[in-house]
Amino acid sequence: MEYERMAAYHTTQTMLAESFRSLLFNNFFLLFAVVLSLEACTVGPDYKAPHSDLVQFHNSISVERRAGEPLPSLDHWWEEFHDLELVRIEQRVLMQNLDLKAAIGRIQQAHGAAEAAAAQMLPTLDFAPQVSAYRLSNEGLIGRMARNFPGYNRDQRAYDVHGAASWEIDLFGGLRRGHEAARDEAEAAIAQSAGVRVSVAGDAADAYFQIRGYQARLLVANERVATDSHLLDLVQQRRIRGVSSQREVDQAIALLQSARETIPVLRAALEVQLNRLDVLMGVQPGTYAHELALPSSVAIIPSIGNVTPADVLRRRPDVIAAERRLAASNARIGAALADYYPKLSLSGALGFQSLSVNKMFTPAGFQPASSGILRWRIFDFGKIDAEVHQAKGAYAEQLAQYRSTVLHAAEDVENAFMSLAQSEKRAEDLRTEVASLAEARDLSSQSYKAGIISLTDVLAADRQLLEAKDRQAENQSETARAAVRSFRAIGGGWEGSTN
Incomplete structure (x- = not known):
């Protein structure tokens, strides 16, 4: 058997x-x-990356790295502010942000589509x-x-x-062109994920610096309320003695109410940014707000470094994604042309x-x-002609979108650099103004003690100084935000590219 x-x-x-x-x-x-x-040859045009004619940014000289300063890290630019709280926030955002998780899911989908296109070439x-x-x-x-x-x-x-x-x-490369298109789309999805990372990192820093700015302005607003309250008490006492008029009392009341009415506005704006930051960290609003309850001064603003158009084109995820989509549309022209030939x-x-x-x-x-x-679609060439024209039109559209993306990238860089440069210049003027008003307030206090001027004049000098400090706190926040926009405009905030 x-x-x-x-x-x-x-x-x-x-x-x-x-x-x-x-x-x-x-x-x-x-x-x-x-x-x-x-x-066999592969039909369709071979892809060539488009050439960019961008020249050096005309506002870059105003934000270039100062002599002796080290080259800033663009991958983790938030560390350049030397603010431990900001670094901790960025770490949470990059680990917990839900938009980033969704972007990772889109990458997996694109990789799956590329693998499916590659599998079509196999038995x-x-x-x-x-x-x-x-x-x-x-x-x-x-x-x-x-x-x-x-x-x-x-x-x-x-x-x-x-x-x-x-x-x-695959005699004439139609399947290979399809695989090229799917592969390029997967690479575009990866670049878009990097763009989401750049975006959420910038949004988190923007929210954080607004929080610090509103907190500093609230401190100044409370000081203004205290000063104007003291002024009102003084004017009312003078009115009782018959020294001041009712008009002066009404003016003091109006000044006090003006100081008080700014506080609810600032508190509401502060709450909005705290909630925004919590959502960016992937948690319910109010979760981490208590960690930022204590005010803190805005960190030192780092210099940006020497930035060239080539750096921006290499680092900006939206430019990279647009270029990869352009390559995919070029490959689809070959896939459409392959239908002219037998299979x-x-x-x-x-x-x-x-x-x-x-x-x-x-x-x-x-x-x-x-x-x-x-x-062989030998009696269907009219439809193939239409499909080829459609593919070529899609390529022309992607080419125009790529060039538009490059121009918008240059616009972002120029605007961010100009905003940063002007905010830093205004900061110098405000420092001078605050120093001058502080000296004037001290002289007024001395004059009051000597009996030369009244207390009203001293309090008025205090109020002018506090108003200047409020503008200074607001500008410090705006300067930090302009630096964030500059790092974001040049594509900082993701790893895997050259600084």
């Missing part, structure tokens, strides 16, 4: 080998086509064992003919084990079929098959 099983096994192996050899010789022209496909193999049980009708064609034969049985079972393979030969598909099947399990894997139950299909 064992010998018979071994003999049947060897017989089956020999039969399979002979069948494959027969398929190879009988379908030699198909193999020749496969060899040709390996050397497919299906294995489908099947068992069927059925009862013949005695009144049917087969039943009427066979029911009178000896051994006839209406109940039958069929056993079928086969594997089928198919392969579309060749090979298919083959090897299997065993029998009404009995015992005779399944025998030469009698073996049934191979092979075929080659040539498909």
Whole structure:
């Protein structure tokens, strides 16, 4: 019995080998086509990255790295502010932000599409064992003919084990162009994810510096309320003594109310930024607000460094994504052009079929098959023309969008650099103004002690000084935000590119 099983096994192996050899010789022209496909040209234009004519940014000289300062890190630019609270916030944002998680999901989808496009160039193999049980009708064609034969049985079972393979030969590169397009789209998705990282990092820093700015302005506003309250008390006392008029009392009341009315506005704006920051960190608003309850001065503003247009084009994720989408649209032109040419598909099947399990894997139950299909849309060229025109139009659109993205990138850089430069210049003027008003307030205090001027004049000097300090606190926040916009405009905030 064992010998018979071994003999049947060897017989089956020999039969399979002979069948494959027969398929190879009988379908030699198909193999020749496969060899040709390996050397076949790929139709459609080969992609060339567009050239940019950007010249040096005319506002870059105002924010360049100062002599002796180290080159700032663009990958983690927030560390250049030397603010530990800001660094902790950025770490949370980059780990917990939900927009970033969604971007990662889009990358996975794009990679899946690229892998599917690559798989279309490979053969497919299906294995489908099947068992069927059925009862013949005695009144049917087969039943009427066979029911009178000896051994006839209406109940039958069929056993079928086969594997089928198919392969579309990419003679003219249509599938390869499709794979190129999907691969380029995946790279664009990666760049878009980097863009989301740049965006959320910049938004978090922007919210943080606004929070610090509003907190500083609230401190000044409270000092103004205290000063104007003192002034009102003084004027009312003078009114009781008949020294001041009711008009002076009304003016003091108006000044106090003006100081008080700024506090609710500042508190509401502060709350908005605290909630914004919590959402950026992927948590419910109010979760981390208590950690920023204590006011803190705005950090030192770092210099940006020497930035060239080439740096911006290399680092800006939106520019990179636009260029990759342009490459994908170029590849789709080739995919559309490939439809002008014939497509060749090979298919083959090897299997065993029998009404009995015992005779399944025998030469009698073996049934191979092979075929080659040539498909050519020879009477559909009008539709192919339209598809090619559509692909070329999409390329022209992507080219215009790429150039527009480059120009908008340059615009962002110029605007951010100008805003930073002017904010820093205003900061110098405000420092001078605050210093002068502080000295004037001190002189007024000395004059009051000497009996030369009244306390009203001293309080007025205090109020002028506090108003200047409020503008200074606001400008410090705006300067930090302008620095954030500058780092963001040049594509800072993601790793994997050259500084």
